[in-house]
Amino acid sequence: MKLPRLPLYTRILIGLLAGVVFGILANQLGFSDFVFNYIKPVGSAFIRLISMVVVPLVFASLLVGTASLNDIRKLGRIGVKTLAYYLCTTIIAISIGLFLANTLRPGAGLPEEARKKLVQSSSEEGVQIETTLKKPKIKDIFLNIIPTNPIKAFVEGNMLQIIFLALMGGICLSLIPSERSQPVINFFEGVNEVVIRIVHIIMKIAPYGVFALISAVTADFGLGILLILLKYSAVVIVGLILHVTIVYSSAIKIFSKQKIGTFFRGIRPAQLIAFSSASSSATLPVTMECTERNLGVSRQIASFALPLGATINMDGTALYQGVSTVFITQVYGLSLTPAQQLTIVLTALLASIGTAGTPAAGVITLAIVLKSVGVPLEGIGIILGVERILDMCRSVVNVTGDASCAVVVASTEGQL
Ligand code: ASP
Secondary structure, three states: OOOOOOOHHHHHHHHHHHHHHHHHHHHHHOOHHHHHHHHHHHHHHHHHHHHHHHHHHHHHHHHHHHHOOOOHHHHHHHHHHHHHHHHHHHHHHHHHHHHHHHHHOOOOOOOHHHHHHHHHHHHHHHHHHHHHOOOOOHHHHHHOOOOOOHHHHHHHOOHHHHHHHHHHHHHHHHHOOHHHHHHHHHHHHHHHHHHHHHHHHHHHOHHHHHHHHHHHHHHHOOHHHHHHOHHHHHHHHHHHHHHHHHHHHHHHHHHOOOOHHHHHHHHHHHHHHHHHHOOHHHHHHHHHHHHHHOOOOOHHHHHHHHHHHHHHOOHHHHHHHHHHHHHHHHHOOOOOOHHHHHHHHHHHHHHHHHOOOOOOHHHHHHHHHHHHOOOOOOHHHHHHHHHHHHHHHHHHHHHHHHHHHHHHHHHHOOOO
C-alpha cells in the first residue's frame, strides 16, 4: 500500500485507523494468530529501529548542545526551569486525577456480581506484581545518576546516567582550549546528523509500523472487561484530556508566544507514535524531531528537556495512578482520609518519576502508591484488563508534557 504525498501525520493516522479496523476484524473473524505471527513483527521492528537511535541521539545532541553553551549559569537556569515545570505539572496531574475519582466515584456503583468477579480474578496478578516490585530509596535514586562505568551506562541505556555524562562532557568541552575541543564537537555533530537522518528514514515506515502495532492490540482486545471497567477508563481518559487541554495549553499560552494550534499540530506525529507504542522512551527520537522541526525549539533545549522528560516526567502515568488508587479503594469498599490522599500525591509523584518510559511500567510502580496507603496490591489485577489502552493514552500525555516543557523553557530563554 503506497500512501504518497500526504503529510506524515495524516499517513500515520491512516495507518492507525486501518490497524484498528483490521485488528477488530481479526478478533471477530478469528485470525488473530495470523496478526500476532506475521503483522506484529513489523511493528516490533519499527519500535526496535527507533529504540536503536535513542542512546546515540541523546548523547550526541546533548553533548554538542551543552558544549556550545558558553555560560554555565544558563545551563543551571534551564535545568531549574525544566525540573520545576515537570514537578508542578505532575502534581497538578495527580490532583486532577484525585479530584475526578473522588467526585465521579467510578468504583462505587459496580454491581455486586461484577465486583466479586473482578476481585476474585485479580488476586493472582496482583501478587505477581508485588514480587517484581522493588521499592526505590531516594538516596539510591540520586546516587544512581552518577555512572561508575560510562560504558555500562551506554550498554544498559541508563538515560539519567547518559544525560549526566553528556552534561559533564559538554561543560568540560567548553572549558578546554578550542583546538582540542573542536574536533570532538565536530565528530559528535556528525554523529548527530547521521542519527537524525536515520530517524527520517525510519519515519517513512512509521505508518506501517503503527498499523502493525495497533492491529495486534485490537486483535487481542476483549471488549467484555472494557465494559465493566468503562467508567473507570472514562475517568482516566477525561482526566488526561483535561490535563492536556487545560494545563499544557495554559502553560503555552502564558509562558510562550506559540499558538496552541501550532503546538498540537506540530507534536501530533509523536503523539501517534506514543499512542501505538505505549512508550515515551521509544518515541523520544520522534518527539525531538517534532519539537525541533515543527515547533522551533533550539537543539540545546530540546536535547536536554526531552530525554530528561522521557525519563522522569510522566504526568499521564501520575494521573492514572491517582485515579486507579482511588478506584481500587472504592471497589474494595474502603475509604481514604485527606492525609492518605496527600500521601497519594507524594508517592504518585515519586512513583511516576521512577517509572520507565516503557509499556506497562506505570502499572508496576502503581504498587508503590497502593502500598503507601495500605490498599491491597491484588487490586491491580482489577484494572489489568484495560491496562493496555490506558497505557497508550497516558503515554501520549507523557510525551505531550515533555514537548510543552521544551516549548515553555525555550520560549522563556529566547530560543524558540
Ligand atoms: N508507558 C508509559 C510511557 O512510556 C509509562 C507507563 O507505563 O505509564 O510513557
